[in-house]
Structure formats: C-alpha cells, structure tokens
Amino acid sequence: MPLAAGFVGILPALTLLSEERDGTPPIHLSWIEAVAWSCGVAFFGVFLSPPIRKQVIIEEQLTFPSGTATAQLISVLHKLPPPDTTVRHRRGYTHIDEEEHVSHDGAQGPSTPDDLSDEEIETEERETVEHDGWRTLSWSFSASGSLTLFAYFFPVTFTIPLFGNYLAREWLWYFTPSLSYVGQGIIMGFPTTLSMNLGMFVGWAILSPLSKLSGWAPGPVGDMTNGARGWILWTSLGIMCADSFVSLLPVAFDYVGDLIARRNKDYLTVDESRTRTHETETEDRLVPMTWVLFGLVSSILVGTILVWIVFGHEGIKPWATVLGFLLGGMLSIFGVRALGETDLNPVSGLGKISQLVFAWIQPGNIVANIIAGGVTEAGAQQ
Template identity: 75%
Template sequence: MSITRWLRSLGPNHGHLSAAQPEFTLTAVFIGLAIGCLICFTNLSLGLQSGWISMMSIQSALIGFLISRMLPTPLSPQELIVVQTTAVATGTMPLAAGFVGILPALGLLSEERDGTPPIHLTWWSAVGWSCAVAFFGVFLSPPLRKQVIIEEELPFPSGTATAQLISVLHQLPPPDTVRHRRGYREVDHEESEDVGEAIAEVPAQEEQTAEEDTERDIVQHEGWYDLAWSFGSAGALTLFAYFFPAVFTIPLFGTYLAKEWLWYFTPSLSYVGQGIIMGFPTTLSMNLGMFVGWAVLSPLSKLAGWAPGPVGDMSNGARGWILWVALGIMCTDSLVSLFPVVGEFVIDIIKPLRQRYTRIGEDGPVKRSHEDETEDRLVPYSWVVSGLLASIVVGTILVWVVFGHEGIKPWATVIGFIFGGLLSVIGVRALGETDLNPVSGLGKVSQLLFAWLQPGNIVANIIAGGVAEAGAQQAGDLMQDLKTGHLCHASPRAQFYGQLIGSSVSIIVTTTAFTLYNRAYQIPGPSFPAPTAYVWLGLARLLRDGQLPENSALFMAGFSLFFGVLSGIKTKASRRQLSYAQWIPSGVAFAIGFLNTPSFSIARLIGGIIEYVYRTRYAKQDGGRGNDIRLVVVASGFVLGEGVVSIISLLLKTFGVGVLSCWGCGHGMCGGCPTVS
C-alpha cells in the first residue's frame, strides 16, 4: 500500500510498549464503533459504485488518535489498537457479507434464463444471512495468528505499518520488526555488536527520532485542521452534486462520447482520496484497463456487431461483452498469484515444521516457544473450537432458513464453510507475504468446486462463493490487526472482543444501510452499478452452460494468457522485493478498469498522480518524510466526507427530496435526473 511506504522506511526500533496500560475499555470500543460505522457506510457506497473497499486500519488509528487528544485521559497505545481493530471489523462487513457483490448478484437472477426468480432479501433475511457468515472468520483468526504471526512470523506489511504509526504517535517504539520476519536469523540478545557499527548508527537514529517527532507534531497540531477541511470539502461537493447531478457527470470528452460511449468525468474527491490510498502504480493499472476496455474493445465489439445493444447494457451491449474479458483476467491473475502460496502451504504440510532452538541442554535440544503472551491474554482454544462449531452449525441453519432447501443443500453449506476455512489459510498467507488478500480468486475457486458438487444450481454456486469469500476476507483483515497488536504487545483477547463486537454491530448497520439503498435506488443501476455482482453471476452462468457472447471467448483466452504470464512475473518479482515489481500492471486492477465506466477510473488516477508527485517531490522538500502523514489525513477526509454525506443523500432520496436542477444533463447520464433524449 502506497501510504505505508513512509512508515515501512522508518526502520526497526528496540523496546516495548507497556503492558500495564489499559486496553479493552468502553471508551475505546465506542470510538472504534463510531469510526467503524462511518467506514461501513463509506465502504458500502463505494463498493456498490466501484466494487472496491478499504479496511482503513491506518486511517482508523489516525482518527482514533485525534479523537483521543480531546479526551480528559488520552487513549493508551493498546486502547488505540482496540479502536482500530473494532473499526476494521465494523467497516469491512459490506464485502465480508457480500452486500456489494453476492446479494446484488442474486437480485439479477432471471427466471427465464436461470430457472429461479430474482432473490431480494428482506431486512430480517439479510440479518440472518449476515449472522451466518459474520463470525466464522473471527473464530478462525486465533489459531491462524499462532501459525502465521507467531510461528512463521510473516510480515503483514499493513499491520506492521499501523504498529509503527501507533508507536510514533505515542513516542513508544514497537518491538524490532525486522527480526520478527521469516528468514531472519535468531540472534542471542547477549551477543555484542561491533562498536564501530554501533557508533555509526547513532546519527541515523537521531535523524529518525527527529523525523518521528515531526510526524507526531503534524498529527497533533495540524491533523484536525487537515481532516476538517478535506472532510468538509468532499461532503459539500457531494451534497451539491445531489441537487445538481451534472456536477458529477461532466462530458469532458464531448456530449456524443458521454451519451453513446459513457465517456464522462466524475470529479469526486472521494475517488481522488481512494487514488491517493491506492497509489500511483495501482491507479495506473486501472486506467490502462479502462483505456483498453472502453477505448478499444468496447468500440470494436459494438462496431463489429458482437454487442449490438446500447453500450451500457450488461446483457447484449459492449459493457456486458467486455465483462467476460475482465472475468478471464481476474480469474487468471488471482489464481496464478496463489500458486507460490499454495506450494509453500503444501510443503509445510508434507515437511515437518522447522524447529527453532534457543539452547542445547544435556538431554538434547530444547524447543523455544515463540509466544510472548500469557494465557490470560490469549483466546482459549475451547472458545475457538466452540465458536467454529457454532458458526458452522448456526450458519448452515440460517442459510437454509434464508434461501430454502432449493437454494443450497445444508450438506453443501457445511462443505462451503470447511472449504472456506482451507481457502482462508491460503488467503491469509498470501496477505502476510504480499499485503494482498486474493479474496476474489478464492471465491471463484469455491464457485468452481460447487459447479461440480451442485451442477446447474446458480444460487448455490453464488452462495458457496460468498461463504468462502467471507471467511477469507474477515480472517485476512483481522490478521493485519493481530499483527499490529503483536508488535505493540496488545492483548489478543482484547482484540478478539473488539472483533466480535464490531462484527455484531456491523450486521445491523450494514443490513439497514443496504435496505435503505435498495429502497431509494435501483441496485444495480446508474448510481450504484455494483460491477462485481455481474462477475459473480457471469461466472456462475458460464460454469453452468458454457455460453459466451460472440467472439468474446477468443479475447478472453488471449488476455487471460497474457496476464497469466504477467502475473507470474509480477508475483516472482514481488516475492523477491524487486523495485520494478510495483510497476508491472496488476491484472485485478486492470480488470476493474473494464468493470467500471471511465468516470470512476480517471478521478482515481488524479489521486494516484497527486500521491506520487507529493511523495517524490514536495514531501521531501523539508529534508524528511514528516509531511507524508498530511497526505494520509487528507485522503482519509476525502473518502469519509463523501461517505458520511452519502447518508444524508440517502435520507433525502428516501423522503422524496429530489434534485434542484437537471441543467447540463443533456447526455442523459445524470443520476436522479430523467433521461434526456
């Protein structure tokens, strides 16, 4: 992640955060829930718009720290970790429970084509579905923590970056993060180092301390100001665009291209903020995909007669045609990037785990325990086993109640949970090594399995994929938080409580928000196209009948082959930490450029360019990295500002308050305005 580069460059420090500090407190939980609810609304809105969400762990820690400065007793570092853990668990439910993909896909079913009518869940049914998948990943995280964080010592870059940020803000360095990486040799603490090297390191340490002081001062003295103006600017622009929709549909390339080919520009500050968070290389990949998909393949399919319908039609238009090419790219890229992780996973199962020792005793080697937490701070395994069994049993019953026996068989749901658990292990390992959780690829692997277990049942195929994705998504996001807690000596049990509370509250918040959006808007529709819903449904239909639009199979195969090779090169370069790896186009980001209209990608590219220029030029003008933190705060304000005001827009839409003027909507693409011929 681009915003963590400056954190990763801080380097290791020795020391410990005091374990005597307060940890799990009502204040920390309430602040975490408040931040998490804002992130939840933001992620739901952005996910339905573009298929992209963010766990926002660093942003949660920053905002939590700013809020704590206003309290009579500021939060301790460990309380701040509970804040960001609770916020992440609350904010990522839109993706974990499938509200941005699975549920919209079920609403696209056609009785004529799929043999079942569209499935639109009621509020109670959506709550039941969310409860079915909300806790499996939470109970799976403690044993995964012991394996990938304690034993294998995987880096989890975002979790490590968050720990470094918290240590800087509280003037307390985390434990040595370099030694806690797989592949580094264990060093005896009593070993003496070369005196000359120790003396040479003193200036560098003093310079690093000065930079940390600068970063901390910027957050404390200018953080609220930067957050306030960025939040207010994004919110004001969003509210203005609600009443004057033409503001967000500017025909930058001409009215003809906007009306006929969907080339217009949305100057959303939230999209700009997302681009800053995603970084220039990712936004560049997305825009390369946007250009190839919408400037090359879309006109080609339309003019050649392969997609005769309107360009934006997902059934027989160019947008539906290029969807299949995007699907091939996403599947290939995700699966190829999994191969090294799967290989290591298999090797670890076959080959005995490497033994690590601290001393040799008279009776032979003595194994050293890597766990540095006491039993009263860990999650008891009796809780884990009971929770996993209850999650599977209760989850299977709830899925059967919500979707019925014809939707997915109970035995198939049980297999879905078990298979999802196995895929979660793979996903967590991939996340720990690369900072990327390939949940989309894991969901598609589950779809492939259930195309064989329950052939022809599209509903079962989509639901099974959703169960697998939920486990992998939750386990991965929570593992980043547990890595942060491990480095900062926070109680895993306190974090576990925060995860349970955050997930529980988010069920109600996400379900209510999704229900309101469904009442006020057409989903999928012009305002919320829910692009990933078409990916889920498209793959399920392809696995059932194998029919593709005319000539799309050739392009699908060609692009899949190209990005399969490219993904292999990128994966190898990334695992070797080669500098050019970030500039190799990402297949998933490239495919997202296909799924979204150009308006979504262009604004994100602007954010990516701002991030790159600011980081490489302006942030270093003062001789250090101190001002980088301001860009993180501003990007957070942009994203959260539009997300919060979208709640106001939703309420206005629900109560029948419409737009004030449709002036400038002659291309007919403005949400909220009647189509103008």
C-alpha cells in the same frame, strides 16, 4: 452485517423470482429465517481473517488505503505519533537500497541529533502532528466536502464529457471528479494507480469497443447483462483471480515444505529464509491456529445446517453449501488482496464467479445459484 448477509442483494433477489420465468416461486423469509441465515454466514469470514491477515498484511504488506487513512486520523485526533506509512511492497519485489545523501565536500547531510532523547523526539512528533495534521485535515475536508456539495446541486459535475458528448453518451467516456479517489491514489502510490489506469484504458478504450463491434456484447455499453460493461467484468475478474492465485503459490509451497520438514524431523535444518517472518505481535496476542481451524470447521457445519433448515433440501443441497463455503474462502482471499491494493473489494464480481461454478454443478437450480453467490459475498465482505 446487512450487506454481508445479503439483505441488500441476495435476499431481495430471491423475492423477485418468478415461477413462469425461473421455474421457482419467489422466496420470502420470515424474520426468524432471516436471523438463521445471518447466523449461518456470519462467522466463516471472521475465522478466515487471521491467516489472511498474516499473508496480506504481515508478509505482502499491502497498503489498505482506508485503513492507513484511519490510522492517520486516529493519530491526529489522539495526539499520537504518526503511523509508519512507508511504501509497502508486494511479495517478489526487489528491495532498492537508498543511498545516503552526500554533499559535494563528501560530508553527509544533516541527520537527527543524537543528543535528543526518545521522549523529546516523541514530543516533537506529537506537536507536529497536532499542528500540521489538523490544518491539513481541515483543508482537505473542506475541499472534498465543498466539491461533493457542489456536485449535489449541479449533477452535471458527475458526467463531464471530456472527449465529447457522443463518446460520453455511447461509450461512457466521461469524467467524474472525486477528491475521495484522489486521496486513495495518494495513499496507494504510483505503481498501483498506474496499473489501474492501464486497466481502465484497456478495458474501456479497447475491449469495450471490440466486444460491441464484434457482436459479443450487442446491448448498451453500460448494461451488465448483454453490454460491454458486463463483458469486460469477466475479463477483469479472470485477471485478478489469476494474479492472486499465482501470488499465493509461493506461500503454499513454503507451507508444504515446512510440513514435509517437520514430518522428516529435519525442521531445524530448514532454510532460515523460509521461517523468517515479519510478524510484530507477540504470541499471546495472536489467534492460535487451532482456534482458526476449529472455528472454520464449526462455522461451515453450523452454516450448512442453518442454510438447509432455512431453504430446505430442494433449495440447495448440503454438499453444495459446503462447496460454496470452500469456494467462498478461496475467493475471499482474492477480494481481500484487491481491497489491500486498490481499496475496492469486488465482492459482487466474486459472487458471480461462484454463481458461474454452481450453474455448471447444478444447472437450472436458480435458488442454489443465488445462495452460493450469497455465501461467497458474505465471506469476502467480512
């Protein structure tokens, strides 16, 4: 919650304002105002989560590496059957049927005996998880912990100059070994990690030198303000936002089509593929859509009022706060999709997109710009 409410980003930034430089004196919130601000942004993302869950987990079946690893750990600790970790796919991928393994004499390969009951199979799975799972977990934990401890006492491990000291110093081309990211790569699989490596090469081997040598980012490469790191950030955000927006278009079209079909009372004749769902939970375990809509509207109204009470009319206008919530909801979808595919939630970058929009809507209002970024980051973090 401290991170989502901006206690390590937005609120400290407000205290660093300078009237000479920014035209606004620094803003220091009392503990009551800090609580009010936290309550204002605490519930919007919570009510936004049910429809996002349906899209990214049920329909697109994204990986969510940390969640998958947590489920695996729970199964080991509580001696449960391992969770289903089959490769998930993104919407639009074509399913490839697996061919049955056939031996040279035409007979099928070995399969699970039919005479085993479900209880016996479950018991066998539990024993396998208990034995192999604990052993694998212990070895992996020991290796990762040893590497982290070694890097703490020998910091040079974090910046290994694989391509020479000059490229490491001037262009940040160095290697930081981390078994944590190795584990994430194992869960994410080849397609996602290959795309990430391609992005790394294009961003830091092509776009970074191009922006530096062309004078678009004249500062140090690692500078977020006028360096290549900040310049390529906007390129990456544009790519992620465009990809997320296009992938959500079919969902929006299907939803609009269903609404039109219901209005025309032809819902029974709607194509079966449109109404097909991968939902595994029963209706009594799902959050009703009426609750979601009521919660979203209520959280926006309450949040707008609390933000207006805390910062006043001169800080950010109520209509701008409402716009910030709406923009934050859209960008939250992009952040969650990035989290599901890469285990990285670019909340800081998404907040910058919101700040860019408000720099155009309310130019010169630094406070409104920072608050808008805070609202967006809060929704994406939740």
